[in-house]
Structures are given as structure tokens and as C-alpha cells.
Amino acid sequence: MSTRAKGTPLPARITNRLRLPLIAAPMLRVSGPDLVIAACRAGVIGAFPTANARSVDELDGWLTAIATALAEEEKPAAPYCPNLIIRQPRFKDDLACLVRHQVELVITSVGSPQAALGPLHDIGCLVLADIASLRHAEKAIEAGADGLILLTAGAGGQTGWANPFAFVRAVRSMFDGPIVLAGGILDGRALKAARVLGCDLAYMGTGFIATTESMASDAYRNMLVASSLDDVLLTKAFTGLDASMLRPSIVAAGLDPSRLDEQVSEERAKEKFGGGGNSQEPRRWSDIWSAGHSVSGITAITDVATLVDRLASEFKAAG
Numbered sequence: 331m332s333t334r335a336k337g338t339p340l341p342a343r344i345t346n347r348l349r350l351p352l353i354a355a356p357m358l359r360v361s362g363p364d365l366v367i368a369a370c371r372a373g374v375i376g377a378f379p380t381a382n383a384r385s386v387d388e389l390d391g392w393l394t395a396i397a398t399a400l401a402e403e404e405k406p407a408a409p410y411c412p413n414l415i416i417r418q419p420r421f422k423d424d425l426a427c428l429v430r431h432q433v434e435l436v437i438t439s440v441g442s443p444q445a446a447l448g449p450l451h452d453i454g455c456l457v458l459a460d461i462a463s464l465r466h467a468e469k470a471i472e473a474g475a476d477g478l479i480l481l482t483a484g485a486g487g488q489t490g491w492a493n494p495f496a497f498v499r500a501v502r503s504m505f506d507g508p509i510v511l512a513g514g515i516l517d518g519r520a521l522k523a524a525r526v527l528g529c530d531l532a533y534m535g536t537g538f539i540a541t542t543e544s545m546a547s548d549a550y551r552n553m554l555v556a557s558s559l560d561d562v563l564l565t566k567a568f569t570g571l572d573a574s575m576l577r578p579s580i581v582a583a584g585l586d587p588s589r590l591d592e593q594v595s596e597e598r599a600k601e602k603f604g605g606g607g608n609s610q611e612p613r614r615w616s617d618i619w620s621a622g623h624s625v626s627g628i629t630a631i632t633d634v635a636t637l638v639d640r641l642a643s644e645f646k647a648a649g
Contacts, residue, residue: 335471335505340530344435344456347406349373350642352521353510354634355535356413356437357487358382359615360544363392367399368543368634370407373642375531377411377437380424382545389424393431409435411458416441429453437479440488444473458510462490467501477508479533485513486535486622489564489574495527502528516627518644534641536622542633550619551631553578559626563587568603568614570596579619583612 345351354361354369354376361378369376376396383389393412400407412428414421417440428436429449438446439460450457451474459475461467467478480497481490490497494513501509511524512533524532539546540554553576563577567590580587600606605613612618 335507339506340477340508341456344409347373347408348375349408350518350521350638350645351525351529351531352515352638352641353377353411353531353533354538355486355512355533356411357535357539357544357620360539360546362545363395363399364543365538365541365545365634366396366410368541369538369638370396370400370410371403372635372638373408374638375408375411375435377413379413379415380428381415381418381420386420386423386427389427390431393427393433397431411435411437413437413439414446415439416443416445421445425449428455438475439479442473443470443475447474456508458508460512461501463492464500464504467505471505471507475507477510477530478505479510479512480529482511482513484562484574484623485533486539486574486624487620488569488571489513489622491572498524498527498529514623516624518641518646519648520624521641521645522648534624536624537628537637538634539621540628540631541637542631546619550579553619554621554625554628555630557621557625557628559623562621562623562625565590566592566599567594568599568618570594570599574620574622576619576621576625579617583617585612585618 352374356377356379358379366376366378380389383392396410425446432453433455435456436450437458443459456476458477458479459470460479461470462481482492482494482497508530510531511529515532515534521532540551561577562574577587602609602611603614
């Protein structure tokens with residue numbers, strides 16, 4: 331873009347409720363109401379994919395439960411933030427549900443945010459769009475997204491390819507609005523570095539998987555503690571898109587990490603590993619687990635409050 335695009339700064343009604351400039355990232359099969367509520371109570375934004383609810387009715391119940399629990403806090407809790415996956419069958423129904431609940435923050439991913447922007451902006455909701463390239467950034471800005479989430483190399487799940495230092499600075503040169511760094515946030519010092527780099531917020535996903543409030547199994551949590559960055563495999567085999575998956579979980583599911591189909595389409599990957607039809611293959615996210623490069627920083631299973639306390643202490647010590 332030839333000129334710098336003006337964005338909407340994060341409003342005080344959001345920032346004044348944050349202990350740290352952090353989002354507990356929305357993770358498939360991991361982020362549910364317990365994790366969201368605990369994150370918001372601890373002072374960071376709690377996010378979750380709407381697709382984690384098995385139906386729109388369940389999503390309605392989740393939103394009610396989250397709002398009710400946070401309303402009971404003596405001090406205003408941090409905001410919660412549903413994640414709308416644009417290219418999924420329930421998109422329109424999930425969007426309508428979020429509008430009914432008057433949510434104040436939404437993340438859009440896997441597709442242009444344009445279809446969601448009108449209804450969400452009508453209720454005063456801020457929309458943060460996932461992007462993985464400068465062209466994605468330009469399209470999201472042109473569509474009217476309020477902020478951008480930069481998927482960088484090393485993020486867990488569906489990931490980006492760009493170096494975070496170069497990516498953030500390139501996007502900041504074209505956009506004045508909120509930027510969120512996704513990928514590699516290991517501790518409070520890394521969070522401080524993201525702020526110095528020019529980000530308003532950062533994602534942390536992998537660290538929150540290993541908390542007692544996540545929907546992850548004990549086996550998944552224990553594997554995270556036992557794993558390092560070298561155990562993270564970048565592969566298209568399970569989604570048709572680049573995704574960071576745990577090599578030990580692939581082996582445990584009876585597959586050879588060196589013989590995965592890296593040319594598979596999104597449709598075929600869903601058919602094979604999505605858990606539908608007559609497939610006897612392990613299920614992505616449920617049997618094949620994800621982690622980002624920050625997995626090297628997970629040394630124990632803990633609760634969300636303890637994790638955020640540690641992050642806050644590290645963030646303060648970083649100066």
C-alpha cells in the first residue's frame with residue numbers, strides 16, 4: 331500500500347482491564363469456557379474458536395456462561411474474544427449468535443474478514459483479522475479490519491512462514507492500528523520484546539494448553555512438558571495447510587513423520603483426518619496434537635492464574 335492506513339487504537343475499555351498485553355490464543359479442541367474464564371479473571375484476553383462448541387445452541391450456552399461468570403467479578407475482568415473461522419459451515423449461524431450476545435472483540439481466521447465486519451461493527455465490536463502475509467494484511471485493511479494478528483513462523487496449529495521481526499516491522503510501516511504477534515511467545519520477556527517491536531498485544535497458545543483449565547488431555551499436557559522445539563514438525567499432511575504439530579503425537583498415533591503426504595488438499599486432509607466418514611485414521615487435533623516453538627518453555631503443568639503471575643513477574647523484570 332502506498333500510504334499508511336489509519337487503524338482504530340485499542341480503546342481504554344479494553345486496555346484498562348488488562349494486566350498484560352496478552353491473548354490466550356484460540357485453539358481447536360483446547361480452548362473452552364473454563365480456560366477463557368480463568369484467563370479473563372487473571373487479566374489477559376481469553377479467546378476460543380466458536381467451532382469448539384458442537385452446535386450453535388452450545389455456543390450460545392458457552393457465551394452465556396462466560397459472560398455470567400465474569401460479571402460476578404468485583405473488578406472488571408479482561409475481555410473474552412470468540413474466534414470465527416470464516417471457511418466453516420456454521421459461519422453465518424455462529425456470527426448471528428455473537429451479534430445476539432453483543433460481544434466486544436472477535437478474531438476472524440481462515441479467510442477474508444469482510445463477511446463478518448458489517449454485523450460486528452454494527453454492535454460496536456472490534457474485529458482482529460488473522461493474516462500470514464503482506465498481501466493478506468493489505469486485503470484485511472482494505473476490508474476494514476480494526477486490527478491484525480500476524481501468524482509468524484513457529485506459531486502452533488495453522489502457522490505462518492514469515493520471520494516475526496521482519497513481518498511486524500513491514501506491517502507496522504503500512505498500518506497504524508492494533509497489531510498482535512502470534513508465534514514464539516515463551517515468557518514475559520518475549521512478551522516485552524513484542525511490545526518493543528511495535529505490537530500492541532501478543533498471542534500465547536502453547537503455554538495455555540498445559541494449564542489445568544484447558545480441554546487438553548493429561549497425555550497431551552504431559553507430552554508438552556516432555557517436548558522441545560525440535561519435536562515440532564511443520565507439515566501440511568493433516569490440514570492441507572502449513573501446521574505445527576507434535577512429532578511424538580504423530581508417532582504415538584502409528585504414523586511415520588517422514589512419510590506424510592505433503593501434497594494433500596484441504597478437502598482430502600479433512601476427509602482423512604477430520605474424523606468424519608469411515609476414516610480409520612487418527613483425528614487431527616484430538617489424536618494428532620499441535621504445539622508451537624515455545625514448547626521448549628513448558629516445564630510443568632500449572633493453572634492459568636499461576637502462569638499469568640509468572641508472566642507478569644517476567645514482563646516487569648524485563649524493564
